[in-house]
Amino acid sequence: MSHFHLAQLNIAKAKDELTSIVMKGFVDRLNEINALADDSLGFVWRLQTEEGDATSFKIFDDPSLILNMSVWESIESLRNYVYKSVHVELIRGKNEWFHKMNTPHQVLWHVPVGHIPTVREGEARLLHLEEHGPTEHAFTFAKPYIK
Template structure:
């Protein structure tokens, strides 16, 4: 087992409340996509409440934002899930449900294996990425940094990957 895992957080600003008809497709797909992540190779953990998702958790002092946070065994496993699984089918509809954000809405960072990130830590990572750009502290798929355990390349080959959003 690697000494580090990859944490990721992404946030989204829904165009309407999650209870609206417009967001019903997104809400209906949550259980399916969460189950897909839970079963994906390299999946370690995801943030969730007793409802099984994280839509009730807020961050960045904005009650409208929703959050997704998870931990993966490697950059490769997260990349495979995000860009090559059925997750893409849902995320292609992102603009139907969510505002286009002008600031960073996703951050990646390494955590020691066995340690789970907190919502406060996720806020710090996104805030840092927005202010400083990609660094070892918080980075993106395109501008990533190697694990402190350094058993894989620092940047996945994302040339052939299209953003699902």
């Protein structure tokens, strides 16, 4: 049994306010997609408010950035949720709601079992990935680091 879980942070730059018609297709699916994560094999934790989402959390002092952060038992469990579930439909539709980013928008890293990462921790990992590329400290699905 591993003494580590996998944390992930992803960000997206919204094309408009969450209350806009532009963002409606994304916002309308948030509860469904969050519930899917909560019920997925290997899911441990996700950043959320009392309302159950993370849209009010901010990162990099940019109000147009939406973030998602979660912890999973393994990279395989996260990969299954992201790419082999209904979640992939949101990935396919991302160009409707979000601007293309020229910097890394997702980072993965290991955390000790029981550790709940903070937004600032995720922000630092994403910056590390941008500055140094994939390492043991901050990596990607394409270039994972397995503990």
